[in-house]
Amino acid sequence: MKDEERQSAELACEKIVKQFAVFNDLGELEKLAALFVEDGSFARPLDPENPTIGRAEILAMLQARPPRLSRHIMSNIVIDVLGPDEATGISYVTFLSTTDVDAARPVAAEPKIFVGEYRDNFVRTADGWRLKSRKGNMTLIFG
Amino acid sequence: MKDEERQSAELACEKIVKQFAVFNDLGELEKLAALFVEDGSFARPLDPENPTIGRAEILAMLQARPPRLSRHIMSNIVIDVLGPDEATGISYVTFLSTTDVDAARPVAAEPKIFVGEYRDNFVRTADGWRLKSRKGNMTLIFG
Amino acid sequence: MKDEERQSAELACEKIVKQFAVFNDLGELEKLAALFVEDGSFARPLDPENPTIGRAEILAMLQARPPRLSRHIMSNIVIDVLGPDEATGISYVTFLSTTDVDAARPVAAEPKIFVGEYRDNFVRTADGWRLKSRKGNMTLIFG
Numbered sequence: 001m002k003d004e005e006r007q008s009a010e011l012a013c014e015k016i017v018k019q020f021a022v023f024n025d026l027g028e029l030e031k032l033a034a035l036f037v038e039d040g041s042f043a044r045p046l047d048p049e050n051p052t053i054g055r056a057e058i059l060a061m062l063q064a065r066p067p068r069l070s071r072h073i074m075s076n077i078v079i080d081v082l083g084p085d086e087a088t089g090i091s092y093v094t095f096l097s098t099t100d101v102d103a104a105r106p107v108a109a110e111p112k113i114f115v116g117e118y119r120d121n122f123v124r125t126a127d128g129w130r131l132k133s134r135k136g137n138m139t140l141i142f143g
Numbered sequence: 144m145k146d147e148e149r150q151s152a153e154l155a156c157e158k159i160v161k162q163f164a165v166f167n168d169l170g171e172l173e174k175l176a177a178l179f180v181e182d183g184s185f186a187r188p189l190d191p192e193n194p195t196i197g198r199a200e201i202l203a204m205l206q207a208r209p210p211r212l213s214r215h216i217m218s219n220i221v222i223d224v225l226g227p228d229e230a231t232g233i234s235y236v237t238f239l240s241t242t243d244v245d246a247a248r249p250v251a252a253e254p255k256i257f258v259g260e261y262r263d264n265f266v267r268t269a270d271g272w273r274l275k276s277r278k279g280n281m282t283l284i285f286g
Numbered sequence: 287m288k289d290e291e292r293q294s295a296e297l298a299c300e301k302i303v304k305q306f307a308v309f310n311d312l313g314e315l316e317k318l319a320a321l322f323v324e325d326g327s328f329a330r331p332l333d334p335e336n337p338t339i340g341r342a343e344i345l346a347m348l349q350a351r352p353p354r355l356s357r358h359i360m361s362n363i364v365i366d367v368l369g370p371d372e373a374t375g376i377s378y379v380t381f382l383s384t385t386d387v388d389a390a391r392p393v394a395a396e397p398k399i400f401v402g403e404y405r406d407n408f409v410r411t412a413d414g415w416r417l418k419s420r421k422g423n424m425t426l427i428f429g
Contacts, residue, residue, distance in 0.1 A: 008146065021219050069282070072219075073219065106257060106259065106284045107282070
């Protein structure tokens with residue numbers, strides 16, 4: 001692959017990583033689910049051994065969560081392009097949240113910050129790059 | 144627009160978001176003001192309903208703040224290009240600071256971390272991409 | 287330089303900044319050392335006045351550290367390309383860690399978060415962009 005093709009793929013996958021977090025935090029869950037391929041797999045950072053498989057199943061799982069005001073702060077997004085249609089990535093997530101979703105902003109967050117990472121596989125489809133699988137893990141807790 | 148033009152515009156706007164924070168924290172306020180168009184608008188995250196309008200007015204407002212050692216930690220910068228000369232963006236800001244600006248580094252930060260976001264509008268001018276308007280909000284407080 | 291060449295160089299250097307942190311946190315220290323040129327220089331954020339010079343010396347210094355589970359959370363990576371083969375950069379680092387490396391994850395981090403920055407010089411070699419020198423500083427402590 002040429003450098004510009006590789007960097008373009010990296011940017012596309014990095015955008016997916018950032019959109020995933022923003023869509024999650026803003027409650028735009030159908031947009032989030034659309035980042036996956038139809039048979040995509042997602043294992044949440046706080047439950048890494050129980051992946052949910054299938055775009056519709058991921059959407060249903062996310063919609064079934066109790067209300068929570070969250071911020072998934074993403075960083076260190078490193079994408080490695082394996083070929084024209086395949087890439088992997090790691091990214092760090094710093095997570096703060098509260099169940100107090102109706103309070104005036106800014107709201108006090110729960111007194112723990114979680115720091116973890118996602119490990120992703122991406123594929124290029126006719127509609128562009130999509131998540132094939134995402135697995136989260138939590139590593140450190142502050143507070 | 145072609146993919147490479149869209150990604151190039153995204154990178155240019157993303158750089159503005161990062162430069163805004165760095166210029167702010169390093170006290171390079173004229174460079175910060177130059178990121179806006181002449182009639183740009185800026186509403187600070189802790190005072191979102193009172194935008195300052197005009198590049199010179201933004202500079203004067205920022206210069207009038209009492210001294211503060213701050214770090215605006217930016218993440219989740221997602222830019223959506225609307226056309227060749229127009230884009231919008233969201234980004235997360237994690238804010239720590241102290242008024243103890245003269246102490247030896249590292250300095251103890253105030254015991255609250257603010258997590259919020261900026262919503263931006265960008266336009267492409269003859270001199271490149273610039274901020275047309277920026278509105279901040281704070282969402283969560285930790286500590 | 288053309289815009290696309292400049293942005294491509296910025297992306298290459300930004301990737302080095304992110305890889306440095308990930309390789310450090312995952313213990314992939316040979317990969318980390320390979321991000322430097324042969325005579326590269328690295329001054330750690332908590333000891334900025336004592337740079338280690340030389341790729342092999344940097345590797346040895348990093349390998350000699352006592353075990354620590356760390357996360358270097360990188361943000362605000364702003365690269366300025368000075369010419370086809372030279373660039374500088376600033377980036378923010380938010381650092382959490384623990385010496386309790388063998389505990390089940392997630393592990394409680396030490397009760398202080400450090401926020402600092404790296405200032406980097408990059409050069410383009412026959413093998414691509416590399417770090418010529420990196421100097422860290424810590425600015426704020428939370429907790």
